Amino acid sequence: MSKQGLKGWKEIPEGGTVEEPGSSAQFNVQSWRTYRPELDKKKCTKCGMCWLYCPEAAIKILDDGSYEINLTYCKGCGICSKACALKAITMVKEEKS
Amino acid sequence: MKRMGLSGNYAAAYAVKMADVDVIAAYPITPQTTIVEKLSEFVANGELDAEYINVESEHSALSACVGASLTGARVFTATSSQGLAYMHEVLFMASALRTPIVMANVNRALSAPLNIWNDHSDAMAERDSGWIQLWASSAQEVFDTTVEAFKIAEDVQLPVMVNLDGYIVSHTYEPVNIPDEEEVRKYIPSKPMKNRLSPSLAYSIGVVGPPEYYFEMKYQAIDAMERSRVRIREIESDFNKRFGRSYDDIYTYFMDDVEYVLLTMGSMTGTARVVAESLRSRGEKVGVVAIRTFRPFPSERLAGILGDVGGIGIMDRATTPGGSSSPLYEDVASCLYSVQKRPILQGFVAGLGGRDVSIGEFEMMFMATKEAAKSGRSKPSIYVGLRG
Known part of the structure; x- marks a missing residue:
């Protein structure tokens, strides 16, 4: 194990095999974003098109059937906002906060 | 033991048959063709119980071999010249993914001008692909080296290329001592190999290696190649004892x-x-x-x-x-x-x-x-x- 907490070559499974399923859930990709999707729940009719089109499965369905965007996995591609017929999702530029 | 009159290519095919391979995927190319032609005959006759995958190119042939090898199968392919060049990008994947594939490369010049005759430019162009390269200079040596290649590949988990000179070795008929099948099986038993591609294992293979990981992943194969120096000599000396023929690096x-x-x-x-x-x-x-x-x-x-x-x-x-x-x-x-x-x-x-x-x-x-x-x-x- 190195200083940064990354595994050394002897510790990585042979041939770079990833032996645990769903390991991509460990990766926070929010720094990749230039634009952030913002969902206006008042305009949303819960049609589910954003959920269907999101290539990263970063949109989840809540118990009441409404939708929420998980910004840990959202790369800001903007497909959801294009897919939304009611323009309930707007892409907002990420600013330093 | 029996003595047969075999070309270098047929000697390779007989060695592969005796190694009892599970999967063969290859595309014909001169002067390699008669190796896989003979092997397809063995499979069709029922002399060899293997999956013979007909593919549309060498790129696909080696890709099929990588996939098959990852399931734990013993795998063989053969090619020459342009075919090896067409396998180029998959060669690097085969070594880095640690697939113990054995390939016969019947050395032939690369185009242009189109030329089917022997030189070593095909193998030399793949020098840095991470494959072990052995060179055989007679039909007997082709047989013995191919048998050894399976043992080396599976021991160090790296692919092995057995090179034989086009026509000069591949098409020249020579007397070849063929050991009893039992002896060969004892030398290279069909041991259960590492199985990484399986419905019961949720493994991801061939993943992205970002800068934080690529170096370490690559080094694993470099280390295996370094360790193979000693293992190849041990495996050769074991072969020499069992079969009475002497090989060295x-x-x-x-x-x-x-x-x-x-x-x-x-x-x-x-x-x-x-x-x-x-x-x-x-x-x-x-x-x-x-x-x-x-x-x-x-x-x-x-x-x-x-x-x-x-x-x-x-x-x-x-x-x-x-x-x-x-x-x-x-x-x-x-x-x-x-x-x-x-x-x-x-x-x-x-x-x-x-x-x-x-x-x-x-x-x-x-x-x-x-x-x-x-x-x-x-x-x-x-x-x-x-x-x-």
Whole structure:
């Protein structure tokens, strides 16, 4: 194990095999974003098109059937906002906060 | 044991049959075709219980082999020249993913101009792909090396390329001692291999290796190649004990009080030996050294053998245009850089595109090496037999 907490070559499974399923859930990709999707729940009719089109499965369905965007996995591609017929999702530029 | 008259290609096919492979995926190309032709016959006859996958290209052939190998199957493919070049990107994946594939590469020149004859440019172009490269110079050696290749590949988990010279070895019929199938199976038992591609394992293979991981992943295969040096010699010595034939990663001939040596690889070694013998009878203190294991290159041992020799002629059947010299020369020069009294090296490029190299030309190479050793100065690569 190195200083940064990354595994050394002897510790990585042979041939770079990833032996645990769903390991991509460990990766926070929010720094990749230039634009952030913002969902206006008042305009949303819960049609589910954003959920269907999101290539990263970063949109989840809540118990009441409404939708929420998980910004840990959202790369800001903007497909959801294009897919939304009611323009309930707007892409907002990420600013330093 | 039985004795059969086999071509180099058929010797490879018989070895693969005896290794009881599970999957063969290959695409025909001259002069390799008769290997997989024979194997498809064995599978069709029921003599070999294997999956024979017909593919539309060499790229697909090797891709199928990588997939099959990851399921734990024993896998074989064969190719030549353009076919090997077409496998290029998959070759690197096969080694880094640690798939113990065995391939027969029947050495042939690369186009253009289109040429189906022998030289080593196909294998040399894949020198850095992370494959172990063994070179066989007779039908018997092709059989034995192919059997050994499965053991080496599965032991170190790296793919192995068995090289045999197109036509000169591949299509020449020679008597070949074929051991009993039981003996071969004992030497390379079908052990359960590492199975990484399976419905019961949720593994991801061939993932992205970002800068934080690529180096470490690559180094695993580099380390396996380094470790293979010792294992190859142990596996060879086990083979020698069981089957009574002697193989090594370097062959040396006429090395008593030798003054200058011609270093070769592949079938040209035979001619070099004949010429050396005749020169010895005329009082010339010549010797021949042949490389059998080109990757991993036996640097340390070779430096030990050649360190005291006055002059070394290195004969390449390939070139690296614009490089310092030709591929074999560069490896020999590198391993001799650190010896105390560096021998004088003279490079030769010969036999490209199947051009015959005559006994007279071999004599010339020995003499040019002697001259270089005596004068202490060598010439740039000599292109043997090239018309001016």
